[in-house]
Amino acid sequence: MARWTRLVLRFRWPVLGFWLIVLLVGGYASTRLSPLLQNTFTVPGTDSERARHILEQHFGDRSDGEFLVIYKVRNAAPGMLLELARGTQNAAKAVPTGTATALRVEPGGVVYGSILTRLNLAEAKGYTDDILKRLRAPPGVEAYVSGQPAIQYDLDPIFSKDLKKGESIAIPIALMVLLAVFGLSLAATIPFLFAAATITGTLGIVFIFAHYLTMATYVKNLVQLIGLGIAIDYSLLIVYRFREEL
Known part of the structure; x- marks a missing residue:
């Protein structure tokens, strides 16, 4: 010393x-x-993590950078689903490599779809606010953005x-x-x-x-x-x- x-x-x-x-x-x-x-929202060594790695290696999409777009439709109207799909595609343009998937309709007036990206969680979360700004919801429809990046952005x-x-x-x-x-x-x-x-x-x-x-x-x-x-x-x-x- x-x-x-x-x-x-x-x-x-x-x-x-x-x-x-x-x-x-x-x-x-x-x-x-x-x-x-x-x-991170994944547990090392689990089947879900192995499936995520397979998707990344073979398809290039990263599940940790995936956004979930949810619509709550109060009064459905003809052509509403097409308008929601266009709104999701417009929101996907806010993210580099972002692509919108087809929408799915669930009972209770819930419509949802995904915005797939090639970004990791840390990179994707910064685009949450941009997606919200570009997300166009017609009158009578409530739009929400979820998924790991959006949750991380809020947390x-x-x-x-x-x-x-x-x-x-x-x-x-x-x-x-x-x-x-x-x-x-x-x-x-x-x-x-x-x-x-x-x-x-x-x-x-x-x-x-x-x-x-x-x-x-x-x-x-x-x-x-x-x-x-x-x-x-x-x-x-x-x-x-x-x-x-x-």
């Missing part, structure tokens, strides 16, 4: 420069991370709001603990410096992994909370060891 400390002190400016680069790169990556995060702000609420409770408590231990001194900033370095560095790594692996929507909040917790714990350890040496 003493050797490592002497080495860091000897090359303190390159070390500070390295961590400054980590902060800048990690901070930039964290602002680009949200569109890559998703919550993202809910997850973000709930997790931020948890942070708003946890972080002030952590701040009170730090003030109780360190007081109003410069040492109280040490945990936050550690936290900034670890959180931004980890988010940069998550940004890279998110291009190849499925990363849940709440991974950013977990990184922030765990990073802050580790920073506080390590800072308390250093202070305790320093007091022992004195």
Whole structure:
């Protein structure tokens, strides 16, 4: 430990420069991370997942990027089904590689169809609002958009709001603990410096992994909370060891 400390002190400016680069790169990556995060609706190893892979390999369509368009028809009129089909085809144009399937009619005035895409869940969810804007429903018809991308699109702000609420409770408590231990001194900033370095560095790594692996929507909040917790714990350890040496 003493050797490592002497080495860091000897090359303190390159070390500070390295961590400054980590902060800048990690901070930039964290602002680009949200569109890559998703919550998968499939269970690994199940028959449904194997069927999904077969469809992707042989037909090119991705079930995780498929939208479901649902119409609730109150008073059916002649030519209504043709008009709904045209509305679905128009909505499909909002998505690259989007194609509308034939509509199916169910009892109770329910008509539904799919918009197939070659996009994955993270890419497709961003087109939910565009589909809703292009979806044309005649008078007396209620139109809805569902499917994994649409559900994910609606869940993202809910997850973000709930997790931020948890942070708003946890972080002030952590701040009170730090003030109780360190007081109003410069040492109280040490945990936050550690936290900034670890959180931004980890988010940069998550940004890279998110291009190849499925990363849940709440991974950013977990990184922030765990990073802050580790920073506080390590800072308390250093202070305790320093007091022992004195």
